Amino acid sequence: DAKTTQPPSMDCAEGRAANLPCNHSTISGNEYVYWYRQIHSQGPQYIIHGLKNNETNEMASLIITEDRKSSTLILPHATLRDTAVYYCIVRVGFGAAGNKLTFGGGTRVLVKP
Amino acid sequence: NAGVMQNPRHLVRRRGQEARLRCSPMKGHSHVYWYRQLPEEGLKFMVYLQKENIIDESGMPKERFSAEFPKEGPSILRIQQVVRGDSAAYFCASSPNLPGSHEQYFGPGTRLTVT
Numbered sequence A: 001d002a003k004t005t006q007p008p009s010m011d012c013a014e015g016r017a018a019n020l021p022c023n024h025s026t027i028s029g030n031e032y033v034y035w036y037r038q039i040h041s042q043g044p045q046y047i048i049h050g051l052k053n054n055e056t057n058e059m060a061s062l063i064i065t066e067d068r069k070s071s072t073l074i075l076p077h078a079t080l081r082d083t084a085v086y087y088c089i090v091r092v093g094f095g096a097a098g099n100k101l102t103f104g105g106g107t108r109v110l111v112k113p
Numbered sequence B: 001n002a003g004v005m006q007n008p009r010h011l012v013r014r015r016g017q018e019a020r021l022r023c024s025p026m027k028g029h030s031h032v033y034w035y036r037q038l039p040e041e042g043l044k045f046m047v048y049l050q051k052e053n054i055i056d057e058s059g060m061p062k063e064r065f066s067a068e069f070p071k072e073g074p075s076i077l078r079i080q081q082v083v084r085g086d087s088a089a090y091f092c093a094s095s096p097n098l099p100g101s102h103e104q105y106f107g108p109g110t111r112l113t114v115t
Helices: none
Strands: A009-013 A018-023 A031-038 A045-050 A061-064 A070-075 A084-092 A107-112 B005-007 B010-013 B019-024 B029-037 B043-050 B053-056 B065-068 B075-079 B088-096 B110-114
Touching: A009 A018, A018 A031, A018 A084, A018 A107, A031 A061, A045 A061, A045 A070, A070 A084, B005 B088, B010 B019, B019 B088, B019 B110, B029 B075, B043 B065, B043 B075, B075 B088
Parallel strands: A009 A107, B010 B110
Antiparallel strands: A018 A070, A031 A045, A031 A084, A061 A070, A084 A107, B005 B019, B019 B075, B029 B043, B029 B088, B043 B053, B065 B075, B088 B110
């Protein structure tokens, strides 16, 4: 799986949008970009994934650059409950090889009042 | 629809004892994954199982660790002769057996402490 690079930490003001960058310059054509988050001491939580197109769901938006070498997760209105470690993961989305999630260091996001 | 369930949530074992961690996947899910998170470290993949089959165990230590997912009942991660370095949070995840399914749903984890 391609590796990802994320800033180790970032602060965000409550109610503002949080923009979390991720670099994945070695991504292959059949690899998806996934985002998970881990709130303190809990199990990771799936947020969103995408291949080429931008994606949006009830939790967040995912913006993938045209060359697919980087992406940004957007939390539109951050709340204190969004304080967590956010992981950007790149992997094939199918088959046995597509089932292993490789977590890096992630970005520790602190939402401040 | 209940989520992924893990028990026990906390487990204390003395060095040399055995630890058994259980994971019940979400209803209808036939794929189970185990991950380990050492203190202050990221999550590491251990093993991926389908019913009665181990698909990928590339992250499992070669000794003392084993996993199973029987036809009936929960998936079990077994650690024999535990050592202090086994102290960690062990997370189980499940996913459905659907083409194109992408998400893994994680349980709350079992925190193992070896004294």
